[in-house]
Amino acid sequence: MSDPILELADVNVYYGAIHALKGVSLTVRQGEVVTLIGANGAGKTTTLATVCGLMRPRSGTVHYGGEDIGRVATHQLVARGLVMAPEGRGIFPALTVEENLRLGAYARRDKAGIEKDLQHGFEIFPRLAERRRQRGGTLSGGEQQMLAIARALMSQPKLLLLDEPSLGLAPLIVQTIFETIDNVNKEGVTILLVEQNARIALKHSHRAYVIESGEISIEGESAALLDDPRVKAAYLGEG
Amino acid sequence: MVPVASVDFTSQLLQYFANGVAKGSTYALMAVGYTLVYGVLQLINFAHAEVYMLGSHFAYYQAKWGGYLPDEPGAKPESVPILLVGTFIAVAMLACAAVGMLIERVAYRPLRNAGRLAPLITAIGVSLFLQYGGQVVFGTEPKLFPTFVETEVFEIGSVKIPNTNLLIVVTTFVLMLGLTLFVSKTRPGAAMRACSHDMRTAKLMGINVNATISLTFAIGSALAAVAGVLVAMDQPAITPLMGVRIGLKAFVAAVVGGIGSIPGAALGGLVLGVSESVVGGLWDTNYAEAVAFVFLIVVLLLKPSGLLGKATREKV
Ligand SMILES: Nc1ncnc2c1ncn2[C@@H]1O[C@H](COP(=O)(O)OP(=O)(O)OP(=O)(O)O)[C@@H](O)[C@H]1O
Ligand SMILES: [Mg+2]
Numbered sequence: 001m002s003d004p005i006l007e008l009a010d011v012n013v014y015y016g017a018i019h020a021l022k023g024v025s026l027t028v029r030q031g032e033v034v035t036l037i038g039a040n041g042a043g044k045t046t047t048l049a050t051v052c053g054l055m056r057p058r059s060g061t062v063h064y065g066g067e068d069i070g071r072v073a074t075h076q077l078v079a080r081g082l083v084m085a086p087e088g089r090g091i092f093p094a095l096t097v098e099e100n101l102r103l104g105a106y107a108r109r110d111k112a113g114i115e116k117d118l119q120h121g122f123e124i125f126p127r128l129a130e131r132r133r134q135r136g137g138t139l140s141g142g143e144q145q146m147l148a149i150a151r152a153l154m155s156q157p158k159l160l161l162l163d164e165p166s167l168g169l170a171p172l173i174v175q176t177i178f179e180t181i182d183n184v185n186k187e188g189v190t191i192l193l194v195e196q197n198a199r200i201a202l203k204h205s206h207r208a209y210v211i212e213s214g215e216i217s218i219e220g221e222s223a224a225l226l227d228d229p230r231v232k233a234a235y236l237g238e239g
Numbered sequence: 240m241v242p243v244a245s246v247d248f249t250s251q252l253l254q255y256f257a258n259g260v261a262k263g264s265t266y267a268l269m270a271v272g273y274t275l276v277y278g279v280l281q282l283i284n285f286a287h288a289e290v291y292m293l294g295s296h297f298a299y300y301q302a303k304w305g306g307y308l309p310d311e312p313g314a315k316p317e318s319v320p321i322l323l324v325g326t327f328i329a330v331a332m333l334a335c336a337a338v339g340m341l342i343e344r345v346a347y348r349p350l351r352n353a354g355r356l357a358p359l360i361t362a363i364g365v366s367l368f369l370q371y372g373g374q375v376v377f378g379t380e381p382k383l384f385p386t387f388v389e390t391e392v393f394e395i396g397s398v399k400i401p402n403t404n405l406l407i408v409v410t411t412f413v414l415m416l417g418l419t420l421f422v423s424k425t426r427p428g429a430a431m432r433a434c435s436h437d438m439r440t441a442k443l444m445g446i447n448v449n450a451t452i453s454l455t456f457a458i459g460s461a462l463a464a465v466a467g468v469l470v471a472m473d474q475p476a477i478t479p480l481m482g483v484r485i486g487l488k489a490f491v492a493a494v495v496g497g498i499g500s501i502p503g504a505a506l507g508g509l510v511l512g513v514s515e516s517v518v519g520g521l522w523d524t525n526y527a528e529a530v531a532f533v534f535l536i537v538v539l540l541l542k543p544s545g546l547l548g549k550a551t552r553e554k555v
């Protein structure tokens with residue numbers, strides 16, 4: 001088994017008096033796609049926000065690449081390859097597609113590498129290439145999601161956090177997005193994927209955690225969870 | 240500003256217009272400071288006016304300690320060599336940039352997540368603190384600003400343009416152009432734009448948001464220092480309260496132009512300066528001051544986001 005790239009141990013996070021994460025522990029290993037599924041308000045976004053330093057745990061630790069990152073600023077984590085494509089995509093609506101993509105490379109200095117990755121992004125998502133001078137706000141929901149992923153890739157992630165990439169997208173686009181996620185993973189990027197669409201998330205991941213009201217309730221191989229009666233009943237609409 | 244002797248209406252109008260362009264340039268230079276900070280933090284930095292005041296005082300004290308003030312009242316002051324003028328202005332800019340960053344660090348950053356009202360009240364507090372602190376440190380008596388350039392008046396047709404006004408307009412134009420290029424073409428400029436759109440996402444792009452905010456305050460404050468020196472060269476009596484009026488008008492200029500927009504600040508400043516000068520000259524100086532606020536009300540009624548401001552888009 002490969003080394004863990006991310007480890008949360010007994011993490012507690014609060015919004016004022018609201019106890020949003022109650023002792024969350026989870027591990028993501030190098031090269032894996034791990035998914036975190038759960039209902040609305042379960043604490044998925046909070047978990048990702050805590051990993052990338054937008055929220056701080058009141059107790060518990062977050063280790064990235066073996067190092068405690070509990071005090072490391074978000075922008076420093078990005079420079080170290082811990083990158084998030086946020087829920088709602090976080091596109092800069094007034095900036096063009098290309099400007100959005102270039103901001104993804106903000107922490108980088110290798111001009112040639114940036115140009116190469118820009119072209120690579122356009123190869124992955126040809127629709128973005130056609131719209132490179134169009135403002136981000138004018139893209140469709142699916143195109144914005146493509147832009148969010150392409151932009152995150154511009155940061156050269158080692159660990160990519162994706163918050164509900166399928167949200168609000170038609171099934172065909174969702175399929176495209178998840179095929180891209182598979183490919184990105186094959187290129188060597190480790191992925192922590194948050195989803196409400198449990199079925200597709202479990203199909204496109206190696207391992208999975210289920211979070212309920214801020215607590216991890218089930219964990220295991222994704223294939224096994226697809227057959228787990230509890231998961232079937234609560235998240236797959238079966239049984 | 241130059242009084243108008245001519246009786247011919249057109250040349251009067253042109254003269255007031257020319258005076259107004261110079262006045263408006265100083266408003267514009269100040270207005271960008273409000274607009275930059277507002278763009279990034281949605282905060283009205285009331286203390287900006289006091290940074291302007293400090294700018295002229297920093298230049299004044301350098302000249303004083305350099306021995307360029309008249310020894311006794313009424314004596315003709317020695318004029319300062321041009322290279323030294325440049326140095327004084329540069330030092331005043333750096334000092335004001337430091338003050339601006341310090342204000343942000345001490346007064347605003349601790350309240351970054353405290354909603355919008357608390358920082359606003361704090362801004363007023365910092366502004367008052369500097370006004371009254373300034374009176375304690377510098378004294379309340381107006382100080383005669385040293386002669387940085389000997390006054391010369393150019394005549395274009397019937398219009399008289401003092402070299403100080405020309406200097407104001409040219410300097411403002413160059414600085415605004417430089418600022419625009421900086422914001423649109425450089426890496427830190429891109430960081431400023433990203434922060435003004437969405438600070439949380441900016442962080443996720445690897446942008447150091449705190450450093451970017453400090454930079455924003457530094458730039459605005461350095462420009463305020465230039466404005467402080469330029470105005471003091473034109474109207475050489477400086478006091479700790481000198482920022483109050485221009486600060487208010489520059490703020491109005493920023494809102495009229497569309498707060499958050501750099502070209503808007505320039506346009507707002509010019510519109511305000513020219514109309515104030517023309518109304519004051521042709522009609523009554525008492526009404527001139529009111530013009531700013533009439534403009535504010537009319538523009539906001541017709542276009543709430545200001546002349547060049549973008550209507551805020553709901554985030555999806
Ligand atoms: N800024 C906030 N202030 C207060 N409470 C918050 C805040 N953000 C989230 N919460 C609360 O924390 C809990 C977890 O929220 P979180 O956004 O992590 O859920 P989620 O699993 O991502 O849900 P969704 O699927 O709807 O995105 C919820 O109860 C939510 O109400
Ligand atoms: Mg969420």
